[in-house]
Amino acid sequence: MDELEELRQKKLQQLQQQYQQQAEQEQMKKQLISKLLDQKARERLANLRLANPELAEKAEQVIIYMSQSGQLRGVISDELLKQILMKLTEKRETKITRK
Structure with missing residues (x-):
């Protein structure tokens, strides 16, 4: 039983570390985004x-x-963010040619 409990503890620690790393990365991403966008662009993104x-x-x-x-x-700026969003949402035209 001790080995099983140790394995569980190790797995739990690994999951906690992984969760903490993901949270730190998300926080860093939010800070970077807030520095790169002006107020209106931040509001639009939110x-x-x-x-x-x-x-x-x-x-x-x-x-x-x-x-x-x-x-x-x-x-x-908000305008540049709009342009980025337009490019991301563009639908590609599918052309079907029959011979």
Whole structure:
């Protein structure tokens, strides 16, 4: 029984560490996003997160990527955020040609 209890404790510790790391990464991401966006863009992203969490997550990833790759100069305005969101939501046209 002692070995089983030890394994459970180790697994529990691993899960707690993993959860803590994820929470820290999420906190760092939020801080970076808040630095990169102006007030209106932050509000838009917060509203989007309520309505469409997946799209908000994609937008955050794109913003962070743009920041890390040096594509951003200054803060992101509401207009630029709108453009990013438009590109993310564009539907690809499917053309079917019959021969």
